[in-house]
Amino acid sequence: MSLTVQSAINSLEAPASDRLKPVRIWLYILAAMILLMVTIGGMTRLTDSGLSITSWKPISGMLPPLSVQDWQAEFEAYKQIPEFQQQNFWMDLEAFKSIFWWEWGHRFLGRVIGLAFAVPFVIFLFQRRLSWRLAPSLFTLFVLGGFQGFLGWWMVSSGLSERVDVSQYRLAAHLSAASILFVAIVWVAVKLTP
Ligand code: HEM
Numbered sequence: 001m002s003l004t005v006q007s008a009i010n011s012l013e014a015p016a017s018d019r020l021k022p023v024r025i026w027l028y029i030l031a032a033m034i035l036l037m038v039t040i041g042g043m044t045r046l047t048d049s050g051l052s053i054t055s056w057k058p059i060s061g062m063l064p065p066l067s068v069q070d071w072q073a074e075f076e077a078y079k080q081i082p083e084f085q086q087q088n089f090w091m092d093l094e095a096f097k098s099i100f101w102w103e104w105g106h107r108f109l110g111r112v113i114g115l116a117f118a119v120p121f122v123i124f125l126f127q128r129r130l131s132w133r134l135a136p137s138l139f140t141l142f143v144l145g146g147f148q149g150f151l152g153w154w155m156v157s158s159g160l161s162e163r164v165d166v167s168q169y170r171l172a173a174h175l176s177a178a179s180i181l182f183v184a185i186v187w188v189a190v191k192l193t194p
Pocket residue numbers: 034037038039040041042043044045046048049050051056103106107110113145148149150152153156166171172174175178
């Protein structure tokens with residue numbers, strides 16, 4: 001009898017755990033993207049490229065400069081900050097482009113990760129794969145991701161006047177928050193393992 005009850009429970013639970021498999025895969029892909037982001041962030045740091053983009057345009061900044069005029073405008077903005085004036089004054093447009101691409105790539109991947117979070121989230125909602133029990137975890141990941149982006153810009157803003165580098169404290173906050181975000185995503189994914 002108890003075996004029959006157990007198998008009935010199993011048959012009820014099986015579809016639920018299958019239902020969450022795509023959600024787990026989604027979270028692991030997001031974690032892998034964060035790792036890639038950390039690597040590109042590290043390269044941005046090592047190549048001293050972090051201050052090459054002096055503005056924060058969440059939507060239009062998605063596109064890199066596409067014409068000679070756009071490149072000149074971006075370079076002119078960079079020429080206004082102390083890092084160029086005191087340290088990189090020797091740079092021409094070609095040298096500027098080489099630091100620009102690291103920072104642009106880092107921010108671009110940040111936007112892609114945002115989309116990779118939002119689009120499957122909406123699809124899973126429509127597919128009714130997400131239960132209310134998951135809401136606090138997913139909401140926390142959403143907040144941590146947004147906060148990471150905010151920290152990124154807050155850090156950049158610390159290097160646009162007076163200093164020739166970003167604040168080391170804000171950089172440490174950005175790196176620590178990235179680690180917390182990574183661990184949190186893996187944590188939520190592991191918790192969904194049947
Ligand atoms: C999921 C999102 C993000 C993650 C996981 C992430 C992670 C990182 C990591 C690990 C570093 C290297 C830190 C170090 O070497 O100590 C870094 C550097 C950097 N990040 Fe991010 N980041 C994210 C989003 C952003 C955004 C949205 C911005 C800008 C708006 C940004 C701006 C920067 C800059 C400028 C640097 C280089 C700092 C320097 O000049 O040395 N990051 N990021």
